Amino acid sequence: MSLIGLAWAVGGRIPRRVGDALARILAPAVALLPLPAVTAWEETAARAVGRPITRRERRALVEVWIRNNLWSLSLARWDDDEVLSVVDITDADLGKLRTSLAGPGLVLALPHMGSWDFAGAWCARVGIKVISVAERLPAGLYDLFRDARAGxxxxxxxxxxxxxxxxxxxxxxxxxxxCLLSDRDLSSRGIEAQWGKAGTVKVPAGPALLARRTGADLRVATARYEGSRLRITVSDPIAQGRPADMMQGVVSEFAAAVEASPTNWLMLRKQFL
Incomplete structure (x- = not known):
């Protein structure tokens, strides 16, 4: 078995509460390491919120990072009750999802916040069939992620x-x-949008193009950890219009969510142009 396969197999067997405890225990020490990904997040998050990132926030980001990875590895083994027990979502926000799905259809644009994998797993448990797209990662990782998410x-x-x-x-x-992760562009065909006062980012046009093509609602969903629970929030529909204008509306929702909870934004790279 490869090192990646071994890590996947071991991580997938760690119960949620044990994983959460490991994240809390390991985060202070890991946050002290000169990890390029965490340093890149620190620079990006500081731009997003307009102030320096504190040591406490760096530790909190590392804890979220570890927890998110452990949750993603083990989610296929969670039973329905455990998935449902850790989510907080208002009746109004759940109603937004069901209203769009029962009507024109729905495209959800998500940032890399909290546990987006878990948000998809929760949707499946409440009777919503989720479709998403992933980059084709090397060393068999795409197949591992695809099969885990199928689970x-x-x-x-x-x-x-x-x-x-x-x-x-x-x-x-x-x-x-x-559901489409939409806070960074993986191609050379992205749309530039203004991220609050922080600067310009490039994001994929796909969510807007897909909503225009089908007439579906385009909404933003964000997820953030609150203690041992996950809060899912759903926006009102983004106004239909030019793809650039629609994606600007998406980015504005992202910016507000990140400003409110920067340590849940797992953008572990430089983001602003």
């Missing part, structure tokens, strides 16, 4: 799948929820 109740397409937009449009018309 959580989600279907994943590779980003380079032929006729991807057509497949996603068909899923929307079939009443499925298409």
């Amino acid at each position: 959580m109740g989600m279907d994943i397409y590779p980003v380079d799948q032929p006729d991807l937009m057509r497949a996603l449009a068909d899923d929307i018309r079939a009443g499925k929820l298409v």
